[in-house]
Amino acid sequence: MAGYNCPSLPIRLVCGIFILASCLLVFLRLNHGYVPIHSVSYGEPQIEAPKLEKSPTKTASKALKILEPTAPLDRFDVALPSSAPPKLLARPDVPLVTYVYTESDYARTNLQFFVSHGLHAAADFVFIFNGPTNADEMIPLDKPNIKIVKRRNTCYDLGSHREVLNARKRGGKALRDIYQRFILMNASVRGPFVPHWSKECWTEAYLSKLNDRVKLVGSSIDCRGGGDQYVQSMIWATDTTGLNIMLTPAGIGECFRTLDDAIKGAIRTTPLLKSSGYHVDVMTTIFQSQRNYQFENCTQEGDMMYEGKYAGFSVHPFEVMFIKTNRNINPVMIDSLSRWIDQSGYSSYGVCGER
Template sequence: MAKFGLPSYTSPPIKDFSSIDTLSYDAAASKTDRPLVTYVYSESKEARRNLQFFIAHGLHAAADFVFIFNGETDADSLVPDAPGIRSVRRPNTCYDLGSHAEVLSKDDLWRRYSRFILMNASVRGPFMPTWADGICWTERLLSKITREVKLAGISINCWPTPHIQSMVWATDSEGLSLLLHPPATSPRHDEWMEILFSHADDFPRPDDYQPSGPDWVEKGLSQCFANRQEAVQGEISATGIILGAGKKVDTLLTQYQTSREHNATSFCEPLGAWDPQAEGNYGGGSIHPFETMFIKTNRGLSPELIESLSGWTDQMEYSSYKQCS
């Protein structure tokens, strides 16, 4: 039986799991520096196209990949039977971040790795310009993680408080430990929760909400999110947990690099309720896939450009196996 955390692969990989309970790794194996990429999928036409694109262009032999299939789908049949690639089937519960957390926490799987990318099928990529030969997308993203920066992504949202958007996250053991096991000293989020509650149609105030209640401290990824509101709060609170631990966050956005100290709070102060993942909301235009490598496909961002780049990438047979050797 193939296991996680091995420095090399000498037995056939496990491709299908009847449930997460069968997910296992070799507890005796030494910790590996190979990145672990977890990819959450739930069935939709757009998600399937994004999954197909990622399988064709994003997989490579220098990282381990776990595809997490939530709910009814046959998309797991698209995943190749190859070393370092696994699939997990589970109920469509806990939302994307909760699904990442469940798989990473199973038998402390995350402790076998030191570098992580958490992503979902709402994005398409990687998109790499032709001059970026020899640049591996996982290493480029993980290069943002330093002694100070413990959470990075492709973009940051300033509403209702600065936070790294969760469709693609990069972190390391220290950062993931903070998110899975938030310190009791993590800052409370009452202020931005009130901003959410002011939009009652989307974020109704829970009947049991108590600003001073212990159940409303930052929980990070330490829970199965029961509804969309909890999942959104989990996404937003993750950045607060990292900042509360005295660390920083970073993104691939060029505009964010104008904040020389990677200070998310000062970066967002003059921008107000800014979300770059909206058409025409980034420097007078929209985010280009070559800037962030991945792009949301459910936000209406330059759909004709995305389809053109997707087709060209398919036609040129771009392969991360060639770029990430």
């Protein structure tokens, strides 16, 4: 048998170069268009490496895409490339507080008290300013969890809550779809009034009453002489289940055109939730005097949130945490407590923690 003659060294070298070139060509084709993104810390912009063009002149500044910081600038949206709309960030563990303000002397004082003592880092806050006002200048917008919305003075307080919670902006998600726990309130109440020895956060005091059976919590209930009892709407706490029921047209799901219509919306919301199989709860001690939420069917005459109308005396601010200031309820006590709390430097930041 004739012996096998191996290829010469030059031929083997050419073959090796050809194989390496082929592998490199395949690799480049598979990775065409791939742009690496480096990870960054909060606040540092991301820069995409520009895609190489055949002509170096086409690799211009427009080929560089500057992205927003990887951590959101605020707690309401997620930063995306500038060419795409920002998306809202789901925050199931953080409650949302919507606070409606319409200009008046008592509302301005109440807002200032709330800004001084009610804000904290464990919730997100949206202040809704209805109509002409400069009260928004009180709001500390340097905080990442605080936003303001300015709108025309329409729909009244409850209709304003509905509009803002339903608004679909910045990526198509509404605020009602992002959060799971909510507090809806307005500037007719002053608070939070919390004893100096208490370590309870006011938002959790309200929200902790929500459970599988209870879907609406407030400061007080109007018994209305029996029938159509309702949780008064100056402050409401609810969750996703409750809010979805409340925001239907059978509840507060409309832009109310008159004050009478807005009051009817507030009144019908409690029986709507009860007819859906749920209970309501409120802060007043008289409500807690009957077990298993039986006081939600109370028959007392009249609204108890007036001077001397709470079982023969006036409700104390420490009992409900937020109290009406446009009803002449023991004004000396409320003004004194407000002044003392201001002087004490009480802040919810010190008791509510962060989320």
